[in-house]
Amino acid sequence: MIKFAILGYGVVGSGVAEVMAEQREKIASVVGDAVELKSILVRHGYPGDPFADKMVTDFSLIENDPEISVVAEVIGGVGAAYEYSKRALLAGKSVVSSNKELVATHGAELNEIARRKNVNYLFEGSVGGGIPLLRPLCQCLAANRVDEVFGILNGTTNYILTAMDTEGQDFSEALQKAQELGYAEADPTADVEGIDACRKTAILADLAFGRNMDASAIPTRGITKITSADLELARALDHTIKLLGHAIRTEDGCCAFVEPHLIPLSHLLASVSGVMNACVVRGSAVGEVMFYGPGAGKRPTASAVAADIIDAAQHQAYRKDTDLGAPGGVLAPEAALISRWYVRAEAEPDEVRAVFPEAVPIYGSSGECGFLTEPLDRPALEAKLPALDARAHYRVLH
Amino acid sequence: MIKFAILGYGVVGSGVAEVMAEQREKIASVVGDAVELKSILVRHGYPGDPFADKMVTDFSLIENDPEISVVAEVIGGVGAAYEYSKRALLAGKSVVSSNKELVATHGAELNEIARRKNVNYLFEGSVGGGIPLLRPLCQCLAANRVDEVFGILNGTTNYILTAMDTEGQDFSEALQKAQELGYAEADPTADVEGIDACRKTAILADLAFGRNMDASAIPTRGITKITSADLELARALDHTIKLLGHAIRTEDGCCAFVEPHLIPLSHLLASVSGVMNACVVRGSAVGEVMFYGPGAGKRPTASAVAADIIDAAQHQAYRKDTDLGAPGGVLAPEAALISRWYVRAEAEPDEVRAVFPEAVPIYGSSGECGFLTEPLDRPALEAKLPALDARAHYRVLH
Numbered sequence: 001m002i003k004f005a006i007l008g009y010g011v012v013g014s015g016v017a018e019v020m021a022e023q024r025e026k027i028a029s030v031v032g033d034a035v036e037l038k039s040i041l042v043r044h045g046y047p048g049d050p051f052a053d054k055m056v057t058d059f060s061l062i063e064n065d066p067e068i069s070v071v072a073e074v075i076g077g078v079g080a081a082y083e084y085s086k087r088a089l090l091a092g093k094s095v096v097s098s099n100k101e102l103v104a105t106h107g108a109e110l111n112e113i114a115r116r117k118n119v120n121y122l123f124e125g126s127v128g129g130g131i132p133l134l135r136p137l138c139q140c141l142a143a144n145r146v147d148e149v150f151g152i153l154n155g156t157t158n159y160i161l162t163a164m165d166t167e168g169q170d171f172s173e174a175l176q177k178a179q180e181l182g183y184a185e186a187d188p189t190a191d192v193e194g195i196d197a198c199r200k201t202a203i204l205a206d207l208a209f210g211r212n213m214d215a216s217a218i219p220t221r222g223i224t225k226i227t228s229a230d231l232e233l234a235r236a237l238d239h240t241i242k243l244l245g246h247a248i249r250t251e252d253g254c255c256a257f258v259e260p261h262l263i264p265l266s267h268l269l270a271s272v273s274g275v276m277n278a279c280v281v282r283g284s285a286v287g288e289v290m291f292y293g294p295g296a297g298k299r300p301t302a303s304a305v306a307a308d309i310i311d312a313a314q315h316q317a318y319r320k321d322t323d324l325g326a327p328g329g330v331l332a333p334e335a336a337l338i339s340r341w342y343v344r345a346e347a348e349p350d351e352v353r354a355v356f357p358e359a360v361p362i363y364g365s366s367g368e369c370g371f372l373t374e375p376l377d378r379p380a381l382e383a384k385l386p387a388l389d390a391r392a393h394y395r396v397l398h
Numbered sequence: 399m400i401k402f403a404i405l406g407y408g409v410v411g412s413g414v415a416e417v418m419a420e421q422r423e424k425i426a427s428v429v430g431d432a433v434e435l436k437s438i439l440v441r442h443g444y445p446g447d448p449f450a451d452k453m454v455t456d457f458s459l460i461e462n463d464p465e466i467s468v469v470a471e472v473i474g475g476v477g478a479a480y481e482y483s484k485r486a487l488l489a490g491k492s493v494v495s496s497n498k499e500l501v502a503t504h505g506a507e508l509n510e511i512a513r514r515k516n517v518n519y520l521f522e523g524s525v526g527g528g529i530p531l532l533r534p535l536c537q538c539l540a541a542n543r544v545d546e547v548f549g550i551l552n553g554t555t556n557y558i559l560t561a562m563d564t565e566g567q568d569f570s571e572a573l574q575k576a577q578e579l580g581y582a583e584a585d586p587t588a589d590v591e592g593i594d595a596c597r598k599t600a601i602l603a604d605l606a607f608g609r610n611m612d613a614s615a616i617p618t619r620g621i622t623k624i625t626s627a628d629l630e631l632a633r634a635l636d637h638t639i640k641l642l643g644h645a646i647r648t649e650d651g652c653c654a655f656v657e658p659h660l661i662p663l664s665h666l667l668a669s670v671s672g673v674m675n676a677c678v679v680r681g682s683a684v685g686e687v688m689f690y691g692p693g694a695g696k697r698p699t700a701s702a703v704a705a706d707i708i709d710a711a712q713h714q715a716y717r718k719d720t721d722l723g724a725p726g727g728v729l730a731p732e733a734a735l736i737s738r739w740y741v742r743a744e745a746e747p748d749e750v751r752a753v754f755p756e757a758v759p760i761y762g763s764s765g766e767c768g769f770l771t772e773p774l775d776r777p778a779l780e781a782k783l784p785a786l787d788a789r790a791h792y793r794v795l796h
Contacts, residue, residue: 019683020541022683023540023543023682023683026540030540124538131687132530132534132538132539132687132689135533135537135538136530136533136534139533139708139709140530140533140702140705141705142421142424142425142428142704142705142708143418143704143708144417145420145424268666268670272666283701285417285420285697285701285704286529286691286692286698286701286702287528287691287692287695287697288691288692289689289690289691290689290690291530291688292688292690293686293687293688294684294685294686299684300683300684300685302541302683303538303539303683303684306540306541306683307537307538307540307541311537311540318713318716
């Protein structure tokens with residue numbers, strides 16, 4: 001009998017308890033032993049809850065319980081979540097987490113403690129919610145040099161951009177609808193400014209390139225300035241707009257950034273709509289593979305956390321290394337990265353061609369034009385824009 | 399130092415040797431020990447080949463070599479591949495394979511031998527080529543009851559259907575083009591009749607439902623009778639046509655079949671074009687996730703086989719169970735499965751409505767009409783068709 005604890009009983013925590021109980025028999029068969037929930041750390045009781053008898057309010061009861069060998073941290077944030085994760089690992093327990101902020105900030109340190117204690121630190125649910133992503137990236141693509149990882153890593157912003165694209169809503173309308181549906185929080189900053197996607201990009205970059213990146217150093221641009229005119233013009237140019245987390249191997253090292261990208265309609269990512277997430281991995285042997293599914297939500301995220309609990313339960317005496325890389329990974333400058341760009345401007349065709357001779361401007365209902373540039377780097381682009389009345393510019397994917 | 403052998407030096411075998419050599423350093427770091435190719439079983443020598451010094455023509459040299467602990471079988475077929483896989487497992491070596499025919503036919507027996515010998519039998523490359531699929535299905539979705547698996551599992555037929563859809567080619571033109579490009583074999587039977595997809599469907603169904611299915615019992619219909627008129631009418635009905643392997647949990651047990659399906663254009667599978675493969679898994683906790691990528695080819699398939707070699711090398715003293723299920727799995731009858739259907743017929747609107755009152759027939763350039771029916775099972779559908787001059791009928795996905 002293997003016993004585990006859950007730290008936190010919010011949306012994900014209650015989902016983990018539910019999913020592990022539902023699939024008790026299958027899980028016992030996979031692990032070769034029963035896996036049982038013993039304790040749930042809560043701030044206050046939940047009278048009448050089916051798991052009420054397992055709730056404790058004192059973490060040290062879990063920390064000091066020799067029967068508990070696996071701890072699922074689903075508290076969120078980097079305060080108590082960090083402290084308890086560290087203490088659980090130091091107590092010789094494996095820890096699994098869906099907390100992207102914690103993994104992006106302190107994951108390498110926690111993984112190093114896990115290594116020293118010969119236990120596991122797993123965090124499949126921290127990127128892509130329920131989508132199997134980190135384990136396939138590390139295990140199934142182990143024989144590849146990973147050259148690029150990019151994806152739609154935040155469901156809130158993808159919902160908003162999809163609504164703007166398909167229903168012609170402007171940003172504030174689409175945000176309000178997302179809030180009404182529970183897809184966006186009352187304070188949507190972390191989502192719409194790309195902060196959530198940035199944390200996930202840092203984790204992906206760490207795993208893909210084996211150097212631990214400082215998430216706060218990743219250039220991050222959100223979606224708040226995108227207008228319905230941008231989506232209209234993008235579509236006229238056979239593209240749509242998606243917020244991508246993007247990490248790419250360059251001659252100068254690993255480059256990572258989060259920003260809106262124009263995606264050709266022929267690319268599968270363009271068809272990923274609503275709150276769904278998808279991530280593309282380009283490897284030296286496999287080429288491009290994509291993983292798609294629900295990037296958030298109670299049961300999808302619980303599915304990923306539960307898979308980590310099962311994995312940790314199966315590997316009690318065997319370490320699975322989810323290597324977040326050596327500290328001190330330095331990002332290659334994004335400025336050097338060459339791509340095509342989309343520009344929206346208030347300009348006549350002649351004015352556009354005077355600056356971008358090959359551009360073919362298309363005019364939308366707002367009277368503004370949109371066009372795609374030849375490949376160039378960001379400083380070169382931005383040096384040209386003042387000559388036009390340019391209102392927006394976004395990178396074009398490949 | 400962990401040493402492995404490759405059985406067979408065709409397209410995949412040479413890819414495995416190449417990929418394992420390219421990523422030697424990364425692999426050593428992942429495994430924690432060097433992983434070295436010692437022998438390649440060939441029928442004849444390859445003078446001048448970079449791996450010529452490792453080639454042997456006598457399997458017993460590998461079988462009896464105590465240094466070799468992992469064997470990659472990429473011979474294909476169920477003759478020598480079966481015999482050598484069995485002998486390697488009985489000699490206490492882990493075996494990995496991309497041979498779907500062998501895994502579908504004798505995989506459960508080989509897995510049982512592996513279990514007895516406490517070694518691993520892994521076959522990630524047997525379904526979906528380079529796409530990480532089987533490991534995510536078994537590991538990352540371990541906390542799910544899998545309810546349905548369906549996908550585009552054969553690149554040749556997807557290339558042909560894409561060409562028919564986007565270029566209006568008929569089947570024989572598209573097949574010829576696929577043969578010219580090397581996407582189809584001179585004898586294309588196994589691909590176009592759905593036999594290859596059937597083997598992969600059997601493996602997916604085994605893993606998803608935990609009962610070992612007889613691939614030869616899976617109803618299998620290929621794409622040879624699909625006309626360009628079908629694709630034209632499907633598109634007018636906002637669908638496209640894809641050959642799907644499909645396994646679904648029903649009240650009567652697991653039902654599996656391979657046949658052309660109409661896919662709504664809004665479904666991500668509709669956008670999977672050319673030789674690419676994709677597979678959707680529906681789980682009780684996660685909902686729908688999709689895995690996409692190259693389903694065949696030298697380096698993609700080698701990527702999957704190499705991942706299995708790495709996994710087997712990492713788990714020398716630890717069995718990873720890829721459970722193909724208990725023998726004697728009985729398929730639930732496909733006949734009972736209710737879905738909507740597409741029908742192509744030479745009929746006037748009144749004639750169609752006399753048989754399918756709710757149908758809205760659409761007429762294509764051939765003069766034939768296409769329409770979608772209400773949900774009903776196959777026998778009920780087929781009982782209605784003789785009243786119309788019906789030329790084709792295909793299941794509609796969901």
